[in-house]
Amino acid sequence: MVSRPPLGLIRSYATSRPSLTPTPLTALRQLAAHRFQQQRLQSTATITPSDLSSTTAASSTPLISRPIVALHLFALAFLVYAIVIVGGLTRLTESGLSITEWNPGFRGLHLPTTTPEWESEWAKYKQTPEFHLLNSRMSLDDFKRIYMWEWGHRVLGRVIGVAFTLPAAYFIFSKKVAGSTRFKLAGIAVGIGFQGFLGWFMVKSGLSVPKGSEGRAKMVTPEKGGKSVPTSSAETLVATAEWTPRVSHFRLALHMGTAFLVYLAMLHTGLAVQRDYKAATLTGSPSGVPLRNTSTLSQLANTLNHPLLRGHARLVKVVAGLVFTTAMSGALVAGLDAGLVYNEFPTMGEGRIAPPIDELMDDRFAQRQDGSDKVWRNLTQNPVTVQLIHRTLAVTTACTVLALAWRTHRLGRVYSAAMKAAGGKAMLPSLPPRVTSLAKASVAVVAAQVTLGITTLIYMVPIPLASAHQAGAMALLSVLVAMSSALRPIPASVLAKGLGRNSGVLGRVLNSTSAHGKVATKRVAV
Incomplete structure (x- = not known):
């Protein structure tokens, strides 16, 4: 309910108009103070959801993003957090090199179910240095266990890509996202796609013997004697001359770092959308x-x-x-x-x-x-x-x-x-x-x-x-x-x-x- 100006103030202002005599200075000050007080005490009832979709003359983009956008970002940030943990477990269980092909898109969702399909995947894995140097005694059941870790990691990545891109596109085209937030969502989508490419770029580095600067494998003679064996930039002091098949640690850091940045971008953008909406509607606790x-x-x-x-x-x-x-x-x-x-x-x-x-x-x-x-x-x-x-x-x-x-x-x-x-x-x-x-x-x-x-x-x-x-x-x-x-x-x-x-x-x-x-x-x- 909007309060009215004091009755004496109204009378003073009204009686001054017919005669066009100057309004007393005190009455003007009281009237200005009353109008300012009304604006100051404006409640949330004067701010409707339609205001959040108001547009400027130069753009049809809303000024404030809707809260559903923040909820979407928080949910996807949780999934990215989960995939980082799953990726770490995939590395710790030494499962990252079990799938030797990229298979982008929906082709990578296929999981071998029959014995011929599993043997086909196992035959590809047997061609890798990891199998020859570390897992030559591995059974098919052992291979299935490490394969499932890598497959699950890749599938979760595809789920994140679809679950983020489709709702984000809907929010943008249905005018639920502010102009600045639109570019942030687009940047996050690009980051997700780039992250998938980096995953294969990382795995590929562990599927072949590393090459030296001259285009051939660098050979090192073991301290205990014997013939020379290839070495790599990922060698350890224990196995300085006994090359251990693994992905490039530089590419691993790049892959993980990009995942961190995508997660943080989702979290920060979601918090910004949520806080701005609460401030614009005078609700919640920014x-x-x-x-x-x-x-x-x-x-x-x-x-x-x-x-x-x-x-x-x-x-x-x-x-x-x-x-x-x-x-x-x-x-x-x-x-x-x-x-x-x-x-x-x-x-x-x-x-x-x-x-x-x-x-x-x-x-x-x-x-x-x-x-x-x-x-x-x-x-x-x-x-x-x-x-x-x-x-x-x-x-x-x-x-x-x-x-x-x-x-x-x-x-x-x-x-x-x-x-x-x-x-x-x-x-x-x-x-x-x-x-x-x-x-x-x-x-x-x-x-x-x-x-x-x-x-x-x-x-x-x-x-x-x-x-x-x-x-x-x-x-x-x-x-x-x-x-x-x-x-x-x-x-x-x-x-x-x-x-x-x-x-x-x-x-x-x-x-x-x-x-x-x-x-x-x-x-x-x-």
């Missing part, structure tokens, strides 16, 4: 702040635009980048089986923090005769060196995440003190609750991740612990991405919806950031 009216929305917008929070948001992104880098170094460790050397922590043999330099810079990893590639090949291909790098990054990342959580707690105290000293109502009295809760969650997740990493190393990479460690990396990245989303400023188009197109209020919200990082007296309470 960043953990319940929206009751436009005043709360403007306070949240001012808070998220504060220089203290903008600087903290940039720091969160830097920490997330460090976590991602550490996870990719873990992929190199996995691809080289580097977790099977120096299975103790924090030392690496005989009480040393790091192995001797001759192990870290082994001459045998150089592919060129002059040894000019010795350093970078040891840094990326020597299991001992790669494990040391991963250890160093992991410890650094853990300390950085803990420091971020402490800084978030300190930021909350500094911000609250500044708001109390200012005494204004233009911003929230404290940090958005979701920011502080996610900071606490990051401490718990990083503690679990460090524990899983150490136990995986000590117990020589058991499959359950190794899989949980990989899942923990994605969980930590999820927390940091959610924190970054909670700190993200509210777009102007969303504010225009949530504030009822009140351009005066909107202008004050958008221009309320102080250039000096302090709560300035120029901020106008909304």
